[in-house]
Amino acid sequence: MAPAPDPPVPTSLKNVLVKFVLEIIKENIGNDELYDFGIKFFTEAKKKRKKARESWWLYGKLSAVEDQIEYDLDDDESIPLHDSPSSEEEHPFPDVQNPGALKQRRQSVRAEVYDPAKAQAITVPSYPKTNEEVERLMRMAPKIFVLRALDHDALRKVIDALKRVDVFEKQDIITQGDEVANDFYIVDRGVFEAFVTNQSGGKRRVQVYNNEGAFGELALMYNQPRAATVTAMTDGRLWALDRQTFRVLVLNTAFQKREGYMKMLAQVDLFQELKNYERQKLADALMPRVYKKGQKIISQGDQADGMYFVESGEVVLKKMVDGETKELGRTGPGGYFGERALITNQPRAATVFASGTHYETKLAFLDKEAFERLLGPCIDIMKRNEARYQKQVDDLFGPAHSVHRS
Ligand code: 1OR
Numbered sequence: 001m002a003p004a005p006d007p008p009v010p011t012s013l014k015n016v017l018v019k020f021v022l023e024i025i026k027e028n029i030g031n032d033e034l035y036d037f038g039i040k041f042f043t044e045a046k047k048k049r050k051k052a053r054e055s056w057w058l059y060g061k062l063s064a065v066e067d068q069i070e071y072d073l074d075d076d077e078s079i080p081l082h083d084s085p086s087s088e089e090e091h092p093f094p095d096v097q098n099p100g101a102l103k104q105r106r107q108s109v110r111a112e113v114y115d116p117a118k119a120q121a122i123t124v125p126s127y128p129k130t131n132e133e134v135e136r137l138m139r140m141a142p143k144i145f146v147l148r149a150l151d152h153d154a155l156r157k158v159i160d161a162l163k164r165v166d167v168f169e170k171q172d173i174i175t176q177g178d179e180v181a182n183d184f185y186i187v188d189r190g191v192f193e194a195f196v197t198n199q200s201g202g203k204r205r206v207q208v209y210n211n212e213g214a215f216g217e218l219a220l221m222y223n224q225p226r227a228a229t230v231t232a233m234t235d236g237r238l239w240a241l242d243r244q245t246f247r248v249l250v251l252n253t254a255f256q257k258r259e260g261y262m263k264m265l266a267q268v269d270l271f272q273e274l275k276n277y278e279r280q281k282l283a284d285a286l287m288p289r290v291y292k293k294g295q296k297i298i299s300q301g302d303q304a305d306g307m308y309f310v311e312s313g314e315v316v317l318k319k320m321v322d323g324e325t326k327e328l329g330r331t332g333p334g335g336y337f338g339e340r341a342l343i344t345n346q347p348r349a350a351t352v353f354a355s356g357t358h359y360e361t362k363l364a365f366l367d368k369e370a371f372e373r374l375l376g377p378c379i380d381i382m383k384r385n386e387a388r389y390q391k392q393v394d395d396l397f398g399p400a401h402s403v404h405r406s
Pocket of ligand 1: 181206214
């Protein structure tokens with residue numbers, strides 16, 4: 001008799017269990033805390049997996065557009081286009097899982113090549129808005145991934161170009177398979193659901209937008225039919241951005257941003273270890289922040305929500321101990337700060353101001369979640385800096401002052 005086949009074991013089980021055991025050891029978890037810790041660990045792991053899948057989805061999309069605008073990568077590696085989404089779910093774009101079909105689509109997409117001269121020539125529409133509407137849209141923008149690359153001025157232009165659309169319960173905003181795709185939508189209020197119907201007619205809900213988020217970017221990025229049907233589940237309000245403005249202002253800026261940050265990251269010693277595609281992911285995750293001379297960037301004692309890279313200008317780091325403030329140092333282009341609190345899980349150990357001769361200091365901000373997801377390979381190098389930092393504080397304030405004192 002043939003031996004019974006091994007029962008199927010999920011491929012990621014080993015990885016997950018090893019991580020779980022390592023965390024238990026690292027955090028010194030005892031018997032009594034084991035189950036509570038397990039719940040916390042797996043809840044966190046589930047959230048991270050969801051985030052990683054979403055970002056995979058976006059990187060896939062960005063990479064496809066990359067070809068379209070003939071973005072020039074200076075290395076042979078680029079963000080993988082058909083990296084498996086580590087999901088057992090069926091994907092609505094068969095071509096993403098089938099490189100052959102993908103190639104076909106990429107060729108057809110190439111037909112509409114991005115032309116910077118044409119981009120300059122377009123007139124961006126402008127729809128009047130109240131101050132309150134502009135402020136609300138400004139606050140919503142950082143949560144919308146495709147808008148994250150925009151600096152203040154570009155975002156202002158995009159907001160001007162948004163057209164208000166009031167919608168009703170049960171209204172289909174987008175229909176799967178539509179060849180004509182005119183708009184990208186930002187949700188102002190209302191609940192919207194995206195459904196994908198497969199070839200055998202099965203309809204599946206794939207996304208819910210509950211009074212926030214945005215949809216309809218895919219067809220505009222890929223030049224492909226709409227990939228899902230999006231229906232209003234309640235009355236609501238959307239802001240629509242026309243195709244041309246989306247492509248010229250939003251996509252073009254996303255790629256210019258990537259190109260600019262790739263150049264900046266190439267100057268950062270810390271990232272010499274990273275592969276080119278890892279650096280690209282990092283460039284996509286960075287967000288521009290501009291500070292006027294003298295403006296405070298982070299405050300000693302605050303909780304950390306991310307780290308910063310200096311693109312241009314200069315920052316000065318100051319530390320206060322027992323009422324006495326001393327300068328720890330200055331950092332210019334290619335430098336970074338704010339990583340220490342993320343690595344050590346401590347409050348900010350110093351206050352940082354924009355300084356130098358420049359009127360403005362340009363920084364790139366990396367939030368905590370992206371830091372943890374993307375900078376794993378660099379953490380050891382950062383830890384070495386931690387020792388150097390401790391020595392500097394000892395020299396300035398005397399050895400009694402630990403860096404962990406905020
Ligand atoms: P669009 O221009 O193709 C339909 O118009 C929109 O639905 C689409 O852009 C996205 O903005 C939105 N698969 C396809 N489209 C989706 C999905 C989706 N989610 C939202 N839309 N999936 C969920 C991905 C997290 C399917 C994954 C298996």
